[in-house]
Amino acid sequence: MDFSAVKALTFDVFGTVVDWRTSIAREVDAFARSHGLGLDGHAFADAWRSLYQPSMEEVRSGARPWTRLDDLHRESLLTLLDRFGVTGIPEEEIDRLNRAWHRLDPWPDVVEGLTRLKSKFVIATLSNGNVALMVNMAKRAGLPWDAILGAEVARAYKPQPRAYEAAAELLGLAPAQCMMVAAHNADLHAAAKSGLRTAFVARPTEHGPGQTRDLAVEPGIELAADSFTDLADKLGC
Amino acid sequence: MDFSAVKALTFDVFGTVVDWRTSIAREVDAFARSHGLGLDGHAFADAWRSLYQPSMEEVRSGARPWTRLDDLHRESLLTLLDRFGVTGIPEEEIDRLNRAWHRLDPWPDVVEGLTRLKSKFVIATLSNGNVALMVNMAKRAGLPWDAILGAEVARAYKPQPRAYEAAAELLGLAPAQCMMVAAHNADLHAAAKSGLRTAFVARPTEHGPGQTRDLAVEPGIELAADSFTDLADKLGC
Known part of the structure; x- marks a missing residue:
C-alpha cells in the first residue's frame, strides 16, 4: 500500500x-470517596459512555441544535447521578466531575x-x-x-x-x-x-x-x- | 493591573x-530571479499586503460569501502580477508563490x-x-x-x-x-x-x-x- x-x-x-474508561473510573471513585458514596467507578464510566451515542444522535438527527460535547456529557451526568441515587451535589462539583473528560x-x-x-x-x-x-x-x-x-x-x-x-x-x-x-x-x-x-x-x-x-x-x-x-x-x- | x-x-x-514583509520580499525576490523579472520584493510585499484589508472587506460586508485568506491572497496576487506586467507564469508556480504566506x-x-x-x-x-x-x-x-x-x-x-x-x-x-x-x-x-x-x-x-x-x-x-x-x-x- x-x-x-x-x-x-x-x-x-x-x-x-x-x-477514557480507566481515567473516568478513577475520577468517579475519588468523587465517591469525597462524598461518602458507594459508586463503582468502572460501572459509572461505562454507564456515562453508554449515553454518549444517544446524546449525539439527537444532534445528528436535527432534533436539537448544535450542542457541544461538554454540554451533552453534563446532561448525561445529571441523568446518571439521578439514576444512581446521588443528590445534593453542588453545581460546581458537578462541573468539576464533568470536566473529568478533560483529564483523561x-x-x-x-x-x-x-x-x-x-x-x-x-x-x-x-x-x-x-x-x-x-x-x-x-x-x-x-x-x-x-x-x-x-x-x-x-x-x-x-x-x-x-x-x-x-x-x-x-x-x-x-x-x-x-x-x-x-x-x-x-x-x-x-x-x-x-x-x-x-x-x-x-x-x-x-x-x-x-x-x-x-x-x-x-x-x-x-x-x-x-x-x-x-x-x-x-x-x- | x-x-x-x-x-x-x-x-x-x-x-x-x-x-511577513521581510519573508514575502525574500520569496518574491527568489521568484523574480528564477523568472528573470525585475520585481522589487519589498514593494511587491507592500502592494500585496495593501490588498489584504479590501479583500476581507468584501467578505465582512456580505458582498461575497465566506472565502478563506489563501483564496483572497491568490486573487490579490493575480491582480498584482497583472499590474506589475508579469505574464505566462504556470498555475502551480502561482500557487507556490501564494503559499509564501505559509512560510513566514x-x-x-x-x-x-x-x-x-x-x-x-x-x-x-x-x-x-x-x-x-x-x-x-x-x-x-x-x-x-x-x-x-x-x-x-x-x-x-x-x-x-x-x-x-x-x-x-x-x-x-x-x-x-x-x-x-x-x-x-x-x-x-x-x-x-x-x-x-x-x-x-x-x-x-x-x-x-x-x-x-x-x-x-x-x-x-x-x-x-x-x-x-x-x-x-x-x-x-
Whole structure:
C-alpha cells in the first residue's frame, strides 16, 4: 500500500488516544470517596459512555441544535447521578466531575508515537470532543497536536460525512491526503466513505478486560497497528 | 493591573508573530530571479499586503460569501502580477508563490516567548489567516500553539466581534478570561469591545524602516511589551 500522498493524520481521541474508561473510573471513585458514596467507578464510566451515542444522535438527527460535547456529557451526568441515587451535589462539583473528560490519560505509547508521527505528518484531532476539552486534555497529557479539529469546528458529529470533510478542508488538503487513525472500525469505514485513508490502532482493553468489539481490524481498512509507535514504524517515521 | 483571571492568550499573527514583509520580499525576490523579472520584493510585499484589508472587506460586508485568506491572497496576487506586467507564469508556480504566506519567519523572540507563555496559559492563534496557513507556518517555524483558532473557524474576519467571541467560546472561556496579543492597536480595541483583555507587543519595523503606525501602545490597552519574552516576564512566566 502506497501512503506517500498522505500529508495529515487525523485522530479519533476517546479510546484511540486516551484510556477514557480507566481515567473516568478513577475520577468517579475519588468523587465517591469525597462524598461518602458507594459508586463503582468502572460501572459509572461505562454507564456515562453508554449515553454518549444517544446524546449525539439527537444532534445528528436535527432534533436539537448544535450542542457541544461538554454540554451533552453534563446532561448525561445529571441523568446518571439521578439514576444512581446521588443528590445534593453542588453545581460546581458537578462541573468539576464533568470536566473529568478533560483529564483523561493517554495510552502509554501515545506521546512518543505522536511525537514521531508529527515529524513527518500534520497531526490533528478529529474527535467528537469539543475544542476546549481537547485543548485541556492535550495540555495536561502533553499531546503535541498541530491542530484541534473535529466535530465542534465542523458542527457535525462523526460519523456524519461533514465531520471528516471539514477537517480535510480546514487543513487545505484533499480527503485522500488525510489518514484517519482510530481504534474503531466504524469510524474508519465512515472516514473512508468521505475519501480519507484509514489506519486501525488496536485498543483491546478500551472497554475493560471483557471487550468484545473492535478487537481486530476489519476488511477495507488499509493499515493496522498495535500502538502509535508501531504506526510510526509502519509509516516510516 | 490584575491578570490572574486570564487563562488563554489569543494572538494576532501577521506582524505580531511573524515578519511577513521581510519573508514575502525574500520569496518574491527568489521568484523574480528564477523568472528573470525585475520585481522589487519589498514593494511587491507592500502592494500585496495593501490588498489584504479590501479583500476581507468584501467578505465582512456580505458582498461575497465566506472565502478563506489563501483564496483572497491568490486573487490579490493575480491582480498584482497583472499590474506589475508579469505574464505566462504556470498555475502551480502561482500557487507556490501564494503559499509564501505559509512560510513566514517569526520575530526572533517568538519561539522562546511562546514556549514560556505556554507553560502558564493556553496559547492560540486568533488570526485572519486560515487554518492550513497557520498550521503550515507553525510546523515550519516551530510555533507551539495549543490551538489554531481565528477567522476561518469563526467564519468572520477581525475586527468583526464574532471573530473574537468565537475564539473564547471554542476555548470554553469567558471573553474576560482571554487576552488578545497584537502589534496593532485597532485589533486590540476591537478585542476589548468583545470583552477580551489586551496586550500590545511593539513591532516597529513590521512595515519597514519608515513605519509610522502602531509605534506605541494607545490608551485603553492594558499591557504593553517590547517582545514575547518581555510579555512572558510581565505575565510572570
